[in-house]
Amino acid sequence: MKVDTLPTSLKTRPSFEKIEAWPLSLLLLSLILATPILVVASSVFFPAGDIWEHLLDTVLTRYVKNSAALMLGVSIGVLALGILPAWLVSAYRFPGRAIFEWALLLPLAIPAYIIAYTYTGMLDVAGPLQSALRETFDWRYGDYWFPEIRSLGGAIAMLSLVFYPYVYLLCRAAFAEQSGSVMEAARSLGCTPRGAFVRVAMPLARPAIVVGLSIALMETLADYGTVQYFGLSTFTTGIYRTWNGLGSSVGAAQLAALLMCFVFVLVSLESASRRQSQFFNTGSRVRPGARVPLHGVELVGAYMACGLPVLFGFLVPFTQLAVWAGLTAETILTRDFFGYFLNSVTLAVITALAALALALFIAYGKRLYPSRSSTAASRVLGLGYALPGTVVAIGVLLPFAWLDNRLSAFLLARFDTNPGLLLSGTAFILVFAYLVRFLPIAMNTVEAGLGKIKPSMDEAGRSMGLRPAIMLRRIHMPMMRGSLVTALLLVFVDVMKELPATLLLRPFNFNTLAIRTYELANEERLADAAGPALAIVLASLIPVILLSLSLRPSAGALEEADIINKNSNTTGKES
Amino acid sequence: MNTKQLIGFAVGALASAYISAAEVNVYSARSEELIKPALDRFSEETGIEVNLITESADALIRRIELEGMNSPADVLLTVDAGRLFRAKEAGILVSVDSEILNQRIPSAYRDPEGEWYGLSLRSRVIMFDKSRVDASEIARYEDLADPKWQGQVCIRSSGNIYNQSLLASLIEHLGEQATQDWAEGLVANMARRPQGGDRDQIRAVVAGQCKLAVANTYYLAGMLNSSVAADVEVAQQIGVLWPNQADRGAHMNVSGAGVIKTAKNPDEALQLIEFLSDDYAQQWYAEVNNEYSVREDIATSTILQQFGDFKADELNLEVLGRNNAAAVRLADRAGWQ
Numbered sequence: 001m002k003v004d005t006l007p008t009s010l011k012t013r014p015s016f017e018k019i020e021a022w023p024l025s026l027l028l029l030s031l032i033l034a035t036p037i038l039v040v041a042s043s044v045f046f047p048a049g050d051i052w053e054h055l056l057d058t059v060l061t062r063y064v065k066n067s068a069a070l071m072l073g074v075s076i077g078v079l080a081l082g083i084l085p086a087w088l089v090s091a092y093r094f095p096g097r098a099i100f101e102w103a104l105l106l107p108l109a110i111p112a113y114i115i116a117y118t119y120t121g122m123l124d125v126a127g128p129l130q131s132a133l134r135e136t137f138d139w140r141y142g143d144y145w146f147p148e149i150r151s152l153g154g155a156i157a158m159l160s161l162v163f164y165p166y167v168y169l170l171c172r173a174a175f176a177e178q179s180g181s182v183m184e185a186a187r188s189l190g191c192t193p194r195g196a197f198v199r200v201a202m203p204l205a206r207p208a209i210v211v212g213l214s215i216a217l218m219e220t221l222a223d224y225g226t227v228q229y230f231g232l233s234t235f236t237t238g239i240y241r242t243w244n245g246l247g248s249s250v251g252a253a254q255l256a257a258l259l260m261c262f263v264f265v266l267v268s269l270e271s272a273s274r275r276q277s278q279f280f281n282t283g284s285r286v287r288p289g290a291r292v293p294l295h296g297v298e299l300v301g302a303y304m305a306c307g308l309p310v311l312f313g314f315l316v317p318f319t320q321l322a323v324w325a326g327l328t329a330e331t332i333l334t335r336d337f338f339g340y341f342l343n344s345v346t347l348a349v350i351t352a353l354a355a356l357a358l359a360l361f362i363a364y365g366k367r368l369y370p371s372r373s374s375t376a377a378s379r380v381l382g383l384g385y386a387l388p389g390t391v392v393a394i395g396v397l398l399p400f401a402w403l404d405n406r407l408s409a410f411l412l413a414r415f416d417t418n419p420g421l422l423l424s425g426t427a428f429i430l431v432f433a434y435l436v437r438f439l440p441i442a443m444n445t446v447e448a449g450l451g452k453i454k455p456s457m458d459e460a461g462r463s464m465g466l467r468p469a470i471m472l473r474r475i476h477m478p479m480m481r482g483s484l485v486t487a488l489l490l491v492f493v494d495v496m497k498e499l500p501a502t503l504l505l506r507p508f509n510f511n512t513l514a515i516r517t518y519e520l521a522n523e524e525r526l527a528d529a530a531g532p533a534l535a536i537v538l539a540s541l542i543p544v545i546l547l548s549l550s551l552r553p554s555a556g557a558l559e560e561a562d563i564i565n566k567n568s569n570t571t572g573k574e575s
Numbered sequence: 576m577n578t579k580q581l582i583g584f585a586v587g588a589l590a591s592a593y594i595s596a597a598e599v600n601v602y603s604a605r606s607e608e609l610i611k612p613a614l615d616r617f618s619e620e621t622g623i624e625v626n627l628i629t630e631s632a633d634a635l636i637r638r639i640e641l642e643g644m645n646s647p648a649d650v651l652l653t654v655d656a657g658r659l660f661r662a663k664e665a666g667i668l669v670s671v672d673s674e675i676l677n678q679r680i681p682s683a684y685r686d687p688e689g690e691w692y693g694l695s696l697r698s699r700v701i702m703f704d705k706s707r708v709d710a711s712e713i714a715r716y717e718d719l720a721d722p723k724w725q726g727q728v729c730i731r732s733s734g735n736i737y738n739q740s741l742l743a744s745l746i747e748h749l750g751e752q753a754t755q756d757w758a759e760g761l762v763a764n765m766a767r768r769p770q771g772g773d774r775d776q777i778r779a780v781v782a783g784q785c786k787l788a789v790a791n792t793y794y795l796a797g798m799l800n801s802s803v804a805a806d807v808e809v810a811q812q813i814g815v816l817w818p819n820q821a822d823r824g825a826h827m828n829v830s831g832a833g834v835i836k837t838a839k840n841p842d843e844a845l846q847l848i849e850f851l852s853d854d855y856a857q858q859w860y861a862e863v864n865n866e867y868s869v870r871e872d873i874a875t876s877t878i879l880q881q882f883g884d885f886k887a888d889e890l891n892l893e894v895l896g897r898n899n900a901a902a903v904r905l906a907d908r909a910g911w912q
Contacts, residue, residue, distance in 0.1 A: 058907035120771070126778030126809070134783075141783030150770040231732050231770030233912050241734050244633045245903035247661065327803070394637060401641040408645050420645045420839075504634045508600060508626035508647070511607070519606040519629065524774040524794075527803060 022468065023374065026365040029358070030377035036395030036436050037383050041260060043253030051242065051251035063238040069152055070159070070227070070234060071217055077160025078216045081313075082167030083209060085306045087197055090175035091183075093291035094299055100306040101172075102548030107313030108165040108490075109540035111497040113225025114517065114533045116158045118317040120229070121324075121526050123149040150230040159220050161313035166219075166490075167212035168309075170448070173482055174208035175201060177452065193292050207451070211444050214270045215490075218386040218440075221259065224500065225518075235259050236388050249394075256391045263386040267379055318537060324530030331528070336511070341535055344512040347427070347502075348495040348539075351434040355491040356484060358435065359442035363450050364472050367458070378443060385440040389433075389500030396433040397505060400424045425507050433501040438494045442487040449483025450476060489547040493540045513539070598624040599843035602639065603652040604632035605830060609864055610652065616859075617850045623843050632658035639667045639835060646837050649844040654830045655736050657743065659691040660896020668833040671845055679852045683889055684829050684869045693829030694851050695860040696867035698887065699741050700825055701816040702788045702795060704780045708814070716745065716818045716826070719787065720760025728761065729776040729785040732769040733906035737791055737828065742905060743898035744826050744890055751901065758909035769912055774798060774806075781809045788813075791828075796865030796878045817885035824886040828895065829869065 088094075089101045107115075122129055123146075130146055133139060148154065178201060186196040202209075227234045233241075235255065243252035294302050362381075366374045384392060404421040412418045423429055453476055461471040477484065499514045506515075513532045520529035603610055607629050614625040628635070632653040639646050639662075651668070653659050662668050668690040676685070676692050684693030701713060713719075719728055731738065745754040766785035776788035777795060798810035817825045832851065834844045850856055857868045861876045868875070 054904055054907065058904075062912075124771075124775070124778075125784050126775070126782040128805075131782065148767075151768075228734070229771065231768055231912060237734065241903065244631070244736075245734060245739060245899070247900045249637065390634065393634075394641075397638060397641050401643060405643050405645055418645070420647065421642060424642060425647060503630045504638060506628065508628055510628075515629075519608060522772075523606060523608070524772045 022365050023369040023371065026362060026369070026374060027377060030362065030374075030381060033358075033384075033436060033439065034377065034380045035399050036392055036433075037260070037380060037387070039395045039398050040253050040387070040391055041257050043250055044257050046250045048248055048251040048254055051246060051248045052254075054246075055238075055242070055251070055255075059233060059238065059241075062233050063235045066152065066227075066232055067221065067235040070155060070232075071220055073152070073156030074159045074163060074216060074220045075213060077156055078164040078167045078213060079209070081160060081164035081309045082212065083171050083202075085309065086168045086171035086175055087201065088302045088306055090172055091193060091197065091201070091291060092294045092302065094294045094302055096303075097291075100310070102545055103310045103314070104168050104306060105165050105544045105548055106310060106318075106541065107162045108169075108493055109496075109537045109544055110162055110314065110317055111225070111499075111514065111517075111533070111536060112159055112162050112219070112223050113229060113499075113521070114321070114536075115162050115313075115317050116155070116226040116229050117521050117526055117529070118320045119154070119158060120149050122316075122320060123147075152232060155226055155230050155232055158226055159216075159223060161309070163216035163219050164309060164313070166215040167209060169486060169490075170208040170212035170215075170445075171205055173486065174205035177482075178204055208448065210270055211448050214266065215385075215441055215444065217266070218263065221263065221386045222388050224388050224390075239388060239391060253391070253394075256387060260383045260387065263383055264379065267382045271379070318534075321530045321534045321537070324527040325534045327527050328531060331531075337516075337532070337535070340511045340513045340516050340532065341539065343510060344496055344514065344536070345539055347430065347434070347512065348492045351431050351438065351495045352488045352492040354431065355435055355439050355442040356446070356487050358439055359446040359487060360472065360477075360484075363443055363446045364468070364476070366447075367450055368468050381436075381443065382440040384436040385438065387437070389437060389498060389502075390504060392437050393433055393501040393504040396429060396436060396501070397424060400429050400432075425505075427507060427510070430502065430505050430507075433505055434491075434495050434498065437498070437501060438491045441490050441494065445483050445487040445490065446480070449480035449486075453479050485547055489543045492543050496536050496540050596624055597622065597840075597843060598626060599840050599847050600626045600647045600649045601628070601652060601847070602635040602648045602650070602835075603627060603629045604635060604654050604658065605629070605652050612863070613851065613856050613859055614847075616855070617847055620850070621846065623846065625847070633661070636662050636665055636667065639837075640665055644837055646835065647839065648835045649838040649840045650832055650847055651835060652830070652832045655740055655895070656693070656829050656831065656892035657736060657740050657896040657899045659686070659829075659831050659833060660893050661899070662833060663688075663690045664896070667836055669836040669838070669841070671834050671841075671848075673845060673849060675849050676852060680869050681871070683891065684831075686833075686893070691831050691833035692848060692852065693831040693869045693892070694848075695830045695857075695864070696827060696869055696887075697830075698792050698817075698825045698827050698867075698885070699737055699789060700792060701818055702777060702780065702790055703814050703816060704783075704786055705812055705814040708786050710814060710816055713787065713816060714818070714821065716741070717749075717757060719789070720757045720764065722760070722764070724764045724787060726764065726766050727786040728764040729766050729779045729788040730761070730769060731772060731776060731789075733903065733911040737773075738789075739899055739902045739906075740828050740895040741789075741826050742902035743895045744888065746898045746901055746905070747890060747894045748823060751905065755905050755909060758905055758911055762909050762911050777813055778809055781812050792867075792879065792882060793865040796876070796882075799878050799881075800865065815882045817883070819888070820886050823890070824888040827887045827890075827892075829892060830866070 085100065085104050089097055089104070121127055124130070125141065133144065134141070182200060182204070183196055186200040187193070191199060222236065224236045224240065228237050239252045239255045242255055243249050362378060366378060401421065401424050404424050407422060408418050408420060457475060458471065461475050466474065497514055499518050502512055502515060513536045516532040517529045517536065520532070601614065607627065611627065614627060617623065618625050635651060636658070639648050639651070642648070651662055653662070663686065670689045672689055680692050684696070685691065701716070701719070703710070703713070718724070733739065733742070742754060742758065745757060749757065766779070773790035773794040776790055777798065779785055780788045792815070795810055795813060795815065798806040801807055819825060832848045834841055834848070838844050852870070854873065857870055857873045860866045861868055861873065861879070865876055865879055867879065
């Protein structure tokens with residue numbers, strides 16, 4: 001520890017308690033947050049009868065195969081849709097670039113099951129498109145080929161369209177943070193812009209790409225709505241089927257534990273890959289590179305690469321939802337509706353702020369006091385993101401209900417009064433469950449941001465005698481503002497969309513937009529479900545756009561760089 | 576006043592604030608949209624406030640189990656008999672003895688021990704495209720496995736509770752092996768991998784992907800009654816075939832309710848269930864959700880009357896719950912996704 005070498009003359013030298021308090025509370029906090037995950041994992045110690053024999057004999061291979069195929073497909077999909085546009089808006093100049101910069105994030109606002117419902121409504125065999133085809137050409141079913149929307153391929157397409165923004169977002173932040181001088185060095189060494197992308201920018205952005213990809217994959221694993229609607233048997237649907245159909249909650253929890261094992265390996269690989277490739281920005285102030293203008297075929301290509309994800313990931317489903325909502329307009333805007341809206345937004349804001357605070361606390365603690373136990377703890381916490389919401393909800397309810405019942409028994413014995421359940425069935429437990437589920441995404445983002453700040457900054461701060469908390473606030477937080485805002489936004493949007501945990505844990509008479517949407521869509525009343533779905537999208541849009549604006553760190557500086565670049569070109573010509 | 580008393584007083588005040596007015600807490604597997612109006616009416620009539628949570632029945636049962644002694648739940652509402660049976664097995668329901676309920680609800684549609692009561696009825700039937708299939712071509716559920724319908728049957732996933740209940744009833748009537756053979760035959764006849772909900776199967780019939788679909792009666796009725804013109808148009812081309820009329824009758828299921836063992840408001844809970852079985856609520860079920868009444872003296876909605884009269888399977892509904900896990904295993908083995 002560096003503290004020992006500090007000159008004793010510094011008066012704000014950290015006290016002994018301060019040093020001990022952080023790692024201790026870190027461990028305690030991690031333990032509390034990890035309880036639901038440990039509860040699920042502990043299911044492996046209970047007997048599940050002959051469930052496993054049955055699963056192995058019949059459906060397990062299919063679950064594994066489908067989940068693996070889905071993950072592979074979504075990986076390819078999100079990388080293909082996410083990286084290139086991020087590079088284009090970062091490195092090139094073309095009309096509309098500034099719009100694409102934020103528009104590419106829009107699909108993030110659409111819940112996966114909503115996009116699935118929307119496209120199915122349009123493209124299904126009984127949908128308007130195929131019906132029109134049959135009518136126009138006097139075809140019958142089977143006379144023509146049409147891609148089956150409710151298929152593995154369809155699910156991959158749907159999930160890729162709504163999850164690619166994770167890759168895009170992290171890549172863009174990485175490209176924006178790469179200092180212009182690196183790219184200029186590459187260019188001056190004879191790289192074309194394309195060459196600089198492949199040989200310099202991409203490798204430098206690799207940690208960001210991997211983080212984005214792993215977020216997308218965890219979302220894929222946790223998705224239930226889409227695969228269930230498409231009739232695909234995956235690990236997630238298998239967990240539900242084992243629980244509800246076979247009536248074995250132990251078997252279901254064990255399946256979930258198996259899923260966690262797999263994710264644990266995935267997360268370990270991801271952080272290993274991040275450890276191997278640590279890049280720090282060398283310049284104290286990142287100077288963005290000058291953007292290269294695009295022309296001709298390249299310009300058309302850029303519009304395709306940036307436009308298609310936005311078109312299919314946002315504009316098409318959004319328009320369809322708006323059309324449906326138009327049909328049911330008068331029944332949508334009731335007083336209840338604004339209540340749902342308020343509930344959704346309040347929960348999302350509270351959770352986002354709490355997640356950011358906790359993520360900062362944990363990530364910074366890990367940086368200050370790196371230890372094997374803190375790494376392990378944060379890795380266990382990371383598992384929550386890949387678990388289906390219902391599994392998390394049960395894992396949360398179990399210890400809370402236990403605690404509540406103990407507490408009420410105690411109060412009854414000591415004070416002869418029984419307050420009932422104090423925590424279960426309140427919004428508190430709901431926020432707690434959201435944190436178990438979504439803290440990993442905030443942690444990932446914050447850690448990525450923190451990781452880019454050179455350790456020498458910490459040393460400098462310490463040598464000035466700053467206490468860790470002050471250092472965090474005064475040095476690190478301003479330097480990683482982009483990452484902090486990103487973490488806030490991602491959690492906000494995820495909570496807006498969250499369904500299973502909300503359903504199971506909410507208090508009486510408490511509805512959210514997601515619940516409303518789901519209940520109506522579940523009755524196959526898509527037109528009625530469109531109103532609340534649209535409200536989720538609109539409410540999520542505001543922070544998405546805010547995020548995007550705040551991520552343009554130095555819009556002025558960019559213009560400046562462009563101008564300087566232009567000037568130097570002209571001066572170059574003149575001389 | 577010492578600290579202990581003070582805390583006791585504070586907690587007591589907090590607790591009594593919770594239970595000031597007469598109220599009843601409902602855990603419902605029926606969606607808010609399809610139960611809230613009836614509950615509101617109950618509050619209006621009785622002055623008893625109703626608090627509602629909706630979620631799938633299995634999750635609600637688990638929540639009540641975990642909440643234990645202190646669970647706030649008073650009433651559990653489910654949309655199928657199998658889940659009522661499961662709740663009973665889990666030991667979360669309490670037997671109630673209500674003269675009114677016993678009189679109104681036929682014994683086939685309530686638990687022999689009085690732990691749950693059926694409140695509305697639906698049947699799972701065979702539907703067909705009237706322009707391509709003649710009603711005489713098919714008569715029984717068993718016929719769905721007949722090779723002559725190869726590639727012509729649309730049915731949703733066996734993950735769905737209504738299909739599990741249908742399988743559970745077949746296991747009871749035909750035995751496990753015959754049901755297994757039937758399920759395999761059905762899978763061979765499927766026009767497509769099971770997907771979507773019941774309405775999707777009905778739409779696929781009209782789109783020409785299959786000739787037969789299996790669906791619950793209220794879905795078709797809901798489409799006929801829909802504000803969306805396309806749905807009405809589709810539904811009008813569909814015929815309803817009541818299966819097994821020459822023998823055991825069409826497969827039935829109920830939505831129903833039970834009082835929770837740890838209920839804090841057991842009287843209000845019973846009052847609510849009795850309300851849901853009275854004339855007003857029964858007519859409301861029939862008209863708004865197009866379900867059949869569990870009572871014989873309540874008229875069927877005009878839309879349901881179009882489907883005609885039928886003979887209902889009188890199998891004790893408890894069987895649906897008892898055979899549920901066996902049904903799912905059987906479907907897994909048959910490759911019914």
